Amino acid sequence: MDMLVLSLNGEQREFPGALSVAELVAALELDVRKVAVELNREIVPRSTYAMVRLRSGDCLEIVHFIGGG
């Protein structure tokens, strides 16, 4: 199977096979309740993570809340 090549927060990362957003978040060991995901500049609603399949070349931003004024 082809490698899945994604841009994650500006870094190229390779994964050995197909992934949904839910599987990616789990593979990255992130707490799904504390992050938000943007796929190719569109918000991915949390309720759809399991349905959204990722393709090579996809560009993701995964963010959370940090201290700020």
Add this chain to the structure above:
Amino acid sequence: MDAHVTAKDDWVVAGRSFASRLIVGTGKYKDLPTTAAAIEASGAEMVTVAVRRVNLSDPKAPMLQDYVSPARYTYLPNTAGCFTADDAVRTLRLAREAGGWNLVKLEVLGPPPTLYPDMPATFEAAAALIKDGFEVMVYCSDDPIAAKRLEEMGCVAIMPLGAPIGSGLGVQNPLMIQMIIQNARVPVLVDAGVGTAYDATFAMELGCDAVLVNSAIALADDPVLMAQAMKAGVEAGRLAFRAGRIPRIGAASASSPMTGLIR
């Protein structure tokens, strides 16, 4: 005590009611436990937060939410670091997804050394955010015309700077802050410039609905103590505003009666 002394004195923004008139930022603290302790001491119910990329190389690093619970505090996501309307809208769409919350703080800053609010970009971002269903509390210059325009656009709170962000200089232009308050039908908050408790008191005495403080607490030698001071300062200023101060007069007026003196 009189009923009006003990009566609730909540303020309301976008239909949400708050007893504390101090909003605190969560940035610049030396660590997360100090952040949590200072915020607790401040009595604040609303805290500003920033939105940033997750550190993918350390996904188990402690997160703000572990120390400052969104179940307890109202998170007010900001657009710090956004220099264009497009960046601000994108950031807050992510914040809304992360927090499920429509109430946001818009700030679009110009470049250093002033970091002054970029008002044309702020107007553009406010329009886009309001159209997208956000309830926008907006950081702005202390310009009564700009403030009124933001209110007319549909911003839910107007937040003029007291002084440049992080400067600790206190309210530099009280006249303009007062004019903004007098013209506004939505809450007005001084955001930026508070250096110590007196500055927060002064802003509240002018008639602000609330004050937003970050650096003055986070960078104090003892942030927890300063958080308590800010809480007391905001409360003192609010009470003094409600009480109605005496007029300033250019002459002396003795406090003790001049009648009934012994001879």
